[in-house]
Amino acid sequence: MADHSTVAEAHHEVDYGPAWKGADKPLKAGYGKLMMWYFLLTDAFTFSGFLISYATLRASSLTWPDSDFVFSTFPGGLHHMPLIFVTLMTFVLIVSSVTMVRAVQEGKRENKNGAAFWLGMTIIGGLTFLGCQAWEWTNLIKNEGMTLFTNPFGKHTTDGVYINEDGSEGEHFAAGANYIVHRHHGQWAPKKYKVLSGPEKGQVKYQAFGPREFGALFFVITGFHGFHVFSGVVILFIIMLNVISGVYVKRRNGYEMVEKVGLYWHFVDLVWVFVFLVFYLL
Amino acid sequence: MEKSTLFVDDEKLLKDKGYDDHFHEHHHDEDPYQSNFITKYIFSMDHKMIAKQFLLTGMFWAIIGAAMSVIFRLQLGFPAESLTWLKPLLGKWIVVNSQGVGHLSTEFYYAMVTMHGTIIVFFVLTAGLSGTFSNLLIPLQIGARDMASPLLNMMSYWFFFLASVVMFISLFVSTGPFSGGWVAYPPLSALPQAMSGSGTGMTLWLISLTLFVVSVLLGGLNYVTTVLNLRTKGMSMWRLPLTIWSFFITAIIGLLSFPVLVAGFLLLMADRSLGTSFYLSEIFINGHALDNVGGSPVLYQHLFWFLGHPEVYIIILPAMGIVSEVMSTHARKPIFGYKAMVISIASIAFLSFLVWAHHMFVSGMNPFIANFFTIFTLIIAVPSAVKVFNWISTLYKGNLTLNTPMLFAIGFVSMFISGGLTGLYLGNSAIDIQMHDTYFVVAHFHIVMGVAAFFGMFAGVYHWFPKMFGRFMNETLGKIHFWGTMLTAYLIFWPMHYMGLAGVPRRYYKFDVFDTFSQFSELNKFITVMAIIAFFVQLVFVTNFFHSMFFGKKVRSKNPWKSTTLEWTTPILPGHGNWPGKLPTVQRWAYDYGKDGFDFIPQIQPKLDGETSAVH
Amino acid sequence: MAHLSYEEAKKAVIRGLIILGAITIIEVIIALLAKGHMIEGFHMNKLLYGFLMAVFSIIKALFILGEFMHLKYESKALRVGLALPFILILWAIIAFVHDGNSYLQRRLDSGNVIPVEMPPVPVLPAHETPAEHGEHVKK
Ligand code: HEM
Numbered sequence A: 001m002a003d004h005s006t007v008a009e010a011h012h013e014v015d016y017g018p019a020w021k022g023a024d025k026p027l028k029a030g031y032g033k034l035m036m037w038y039f040l041l042t043d044a045f046t047f048s049g050f051l052i053s054y055a056t057l058r059a060s061s062l063t064w065p066d067s068d069f070v071f072s073t074f075p076g077g078l079h080h081m082p083l084i085f086v087t088l089m090t091f092v093l094i095v096s097s098v099t100m101v102r103a104v105q106e107g108k109r110e111n112k113n114g115a116a117f118w119l120g121m122t123i124i125g126g127l128t129f130l131g132c133q134a135w136e137w138t139n140l141i142k143n144e145g146m147t148l149f150t151n152p153f154g155k156h157t158t159d160g161v162y163i164n165e166d167g168s169e170g171e172h173f174a175a176g177a178n179y180i181v182h183r184h185h186g187q188w189a190p191k192k193y194k195v196l197s198g199p200e201k202g203q204v205k206y207q208a209f210g211p212r213e214f215g216a217l218f219f220v221i222t223g224f225h226g227f228h229v230f231s232g233v234v235i236l237f238i239i240m241l242n243v244i245s246g247v248y249v250k251r252r253n254g255y256e257m258v259e260k261v262g263l264y265w266h267f268v269d270l271v272w273v274f275v276f277l278v279f280y281l282l
Numbered sequence B: 001m002e003k004s005t006l007f008v009d010d011e012k013l014l015k016d017k018g019y020d021d022h023f024h025e026h027h028h029d030e031d032p033y034q035s036n037f038i039t040k041y042i043f044s045m046d047h048k049m050i051a052k053q054f055l056l057t058g059m060f061w062a063i064i065g066a067a068m069s070v071i072f073r074l075q076l077g078f079p080a081e082s083l084t085w086l087k088p089l090l091g092k093w094i095v096v097n098s099q100g101v102g103h104l105s106t107e108f109y110y111a112m113v114t115m116h117g118t119i120i121v122f123f124v125l126t127a128g129l130s131g132t133f134s135n136l137l138i139p140l141q142i143g144a145r146d147m148a149s150p151l152l153n154m155m156s157y158w159f160f161f162l163a164s165v166v167m168f169i170s171l172f173v174s175t176g177p178f179s180g181g182w183v184a185y186p187p188l189s190a191l192p193q194a195m196s197g198s199g200t201g202m203t204l205w206l207i208s209l210t211l212f213v214v215s216v217l218l219g220g221l222n223y224v225t226t227v228l229n230l231r232t233k234g235m236s237m238w239r240l241p242l243t244i245w246s247f248f249i250t251a252i253i254g255l256l257s258f259p260v261l262v263a264g265f266l267l268l269m270a271d272r273s274l275g276t277s278f279y280l281s282e283i284f285i286n287g288h289a290l291d292n293v294g295g296s297p298v299l300y301q302h303l304f305w306f307l308g309h310p311e312v313y314i315i316i317l318p319a320m321g322i323v324s325e326v327m328s329t330h331a332r333k334p335i336f337g338y339k340a341m342v343i344s345i346a347s348i349a350f351l352s353f354l355v356w357a358h359h360m361f362v363s364g365m366n367p368f369i370a371n372f373f374t375i376f377t378l379i380i381a382v383p384s385a386v387k388v389f390n391w392i393s394t395l396y397k398g399n400l401t402l403n404t405p406m407l408f409a410i411g412f413v414s415m416f417i418s419g420g421l422t423g424l425y426l427g428n429s430a431i432d433i434q435m436h437d438t439y440f441v442v443a444h445f446h447i448v449m450g451v452a453a454f455f456g457m458f459a460g461v462y463h464w465f466p467k468m469f470g471r472f473m474n475e476t477l478g479k480i481h482f483w484g485t486m487l488t489a490y491l492i493f494w495p496m497h498y499m500g501l502a503g504v505p506r507r508y509y510k511f512d513v514f515d516t517f518s519q520f521s522e523l524n525k526f527i528t529v530m531a532i533i534a535f536f537v538q539l540v541f542v543t544n545f546f547h548s549m550f551f552g553k554k555v556r557s558k559n560p561w562k563s564t565t566l567e568w569t570t571p572i573l574p575g576h577g578n579w580p581g582k583l584p585t586v587q588r589w590a591y592d593y594g595k596d597g598f599d600f601i602p603q604i605q606p607k608l609d610g611e612t613s614a615v616h
Numbered sequence C: 001m002a003h004l005s006y007e008e009a010k011k012a013v014i015r016g017l018i019i020l021g022a023i024t025i026i027e028v029i030i031a032l033l034a035k036g037h038m039i040e041g042f043h044m045n046k047l048l049y050g051f052l053m054a055v056f057s058i059i060k061a062l063f064i065l066g067e068f069m070h071l072k073y074e075s076k077a078l079r080v081g082l083a084l085p086f087i088l089i090l091w092a093i094i095a096f097v098h099d100g101n102s103y104l105q106r107r108l109d110s111g112n113v114i115p116v117e118m119p120p121v122p123v124l125p126a127h128e129t130p131a132e133h134g135e136h137v138k139k
């Protein structure tokens, strides 16, 4: 047997694996940050699961209301403002992402007050977004009557003409036209119409409800996103208190904690990009 | 050729070549991890203790799950016999008719089948297998003090524990546990009024599995980051033992597939409790039409199997890793085709996400897209075959030590081949129309997943028992356990192929109204008897396990199997931090067995004088 | 943004705000245009529209990931590792949606009437027009 210890000495350096010196950071990120990234990846898959379910159910429905018809109200009783309010909501979220970036920057400079201030701004942004969402939900539920089980937003599959109360013919519409089934004093009041195309031509019918998954998916998925925003706000608040109390000053790691919640916050914004795409644009 | 044993003074190597991370300077006075009984044994943050917790909880569930299968097999094998003697245990679930003959109630039969599947798949073969061995081996084999986040690691176990508690409670609710099959398809799972187990039982099932997912994700995040960031000096990825590779990739699969199940579960919960109809449409219950319309039950199946198929690989990959490691050690040969093994693990993992709908060929899924699923499914056979070929080549001309862990490793390969081949039948959508939901499928997945994964787990337990408890398990009992299990497993599941080919459907309570199936009543009896024997053979293992824990032969040397990997350079019973002094540094890959006339060269050994090739 | 000075970094933030805001506005304008709100009678090809929207959204997402979440400045291995899994999502989208579509097709082909939900049609006294006389209508 060889006297291996001396031989090994000579080979000491080359023996390590390629560029691997151990307990190193192969991805140049500490384990906390890595875990946050991989957690966000899993969360992205949950959201993907939801959005793909949306697409699947939409594909298996005969009709689907158009978003520019459904989301066209603006606070203050304004109507016919398609997608304007949700654009505003999107802006709020983008701005809050920007203030978050500022908080991280100030944290990196170990500027306690700056970090706390921008965290506060981010929290305000988050709360504003939640407020907007609350208004949007309330409007849909209270005023327009969309719930988890009922969707008043329908779409005509045939051409037709509405029939007024007195039996005279009213407005004409084409296949693919959106409508909302109105309510009067808490009662559904679907309008009567005469079918003008297709095999049922000539029949008189009432407006039907739209596919109910539309509403259910809307509330479940935006609710799940809103829940993320909400928990983000709570976490941001805790971190802000920590910043103010000076916990991170002692750690001297450039407020890494602020950076990690920052990742989470941006992720919430990132998911919104796709929620916005799927629910409001497509 | 006679191999000489290299004298390795690992104490000296650790001291000279070790890498000082100043661990013990920080922890020298009082160890916060193990200061009292509660932090040492219960809310422990030490990966080795957490591994034991996973293992013991897994064994607890394995016994319950197996006992359930015995109960429903009794009903299937002996439909005419009275089961009244089970009444003290099962109470109202044994229905006694006017002649005094007791039968398992139909609801409870379904509940047993469902719980058996859920428990074995999730609690035993996921948590019990990868939870145990990932925790035990990742830090030990990569040369780390512990997991990246011991706290999350502890929480991972306790979420599993909570999931277990909730599932256990569901066994005792008056309407019975969930009974719609382990896959929980709607409408049985979505409508609380669908069957008796669909009410409280299903609610608890969902809560339990959601907690379980949290556990898997916490564990997985930890395993992945630990393998990436905490490897010791010299332990490059291509020097990792195959165990670590398989745990690493398993964790990644879990992180990507379970979240999609969460989405599916949340929609299911909404259907159950909020009255939505994501998965429901046009349903009649008791002749009464429900007003749930517009949903699609097939959507749930897609979401479920997007997890479900990767899940079966979550179960089998750790077993594959363990088998590779055990086999190489006890064959005293390097594993054949190390890189091919890694690449095939990775490609199996990737492909496992593309094939989920092969479980749905008969669901009403589009037959055109089924073609793609068929093709992807059949492609998985390629990396699977590569692995089988490599195991067999590793055995070929090896210097085999046929001890219990090795026997189980070889048994694993046998099972994996038998079950994998029937997978190829099932993967063809045209053939599957005939086979789907028959005993052929039951035979397929029990052999390839159930038995094979258990074999991997047994191989691991017998092999690493010395590391866990400082004692050996009894070899004689171990061999009885192996041969008993091997024989009964084949005798139980082999005949099921024939029943399946004849069209006998799975999940039926009894077959006596079908004349065509009466030919199998003797066979059913036989299978049941074998299942009972198999159950008792497992009790041999349990006895061996607990007896050896306290009275087994003591391990006297640090490296009883003459293995190359790092865990055998720790003290016989490693304390917190695993290595008392410096961390080992790694000088070579994990499979230098029988090289250059040496029986084995451990990973911490620098290149020897006159060694042929450069180190891997 | 470790590579930029503090002042530059602050400017980059404003730039990010402008870019994301501008893309969003462009998206909404195209959406309104495509759906016939801008020019009477003009509708964009649905496929083209969907494609455009997806591209814009992905650009936004990449921007948030790269700049705000600093992924641009992280190691390549981390970036690739995070990106690769989305190949799986791609196949999932194709398979799920294709099969969802086929589910509808089968319902149509089977000749079964696709269930349409009707609101309960109000039975109103003939002389009463519902809108004005709310106080008379009882639940
Ligand atoms: C070459 C490899 C394999 C192929 C082609 C394959 C194919 C299939 C197919 C097509 C089915 C669906 C049968 C049906 O329900 O009609 C199936 C069922 C199943 N396979 Fe495999 N399989 C393979 C390997 C595996 C492995 C390695 C495992 C587990 C470790 C596994 C576990 C299962 C399980 C659990 C089921 C049944 C699930 C249920 O319906 O309850 N398979 N397999």
Ligand SMILES: [Cu+2]
Binding pocket: B308, B309, B312, B355, B356, B358, B359
């Ligand atoms: Cu499968």
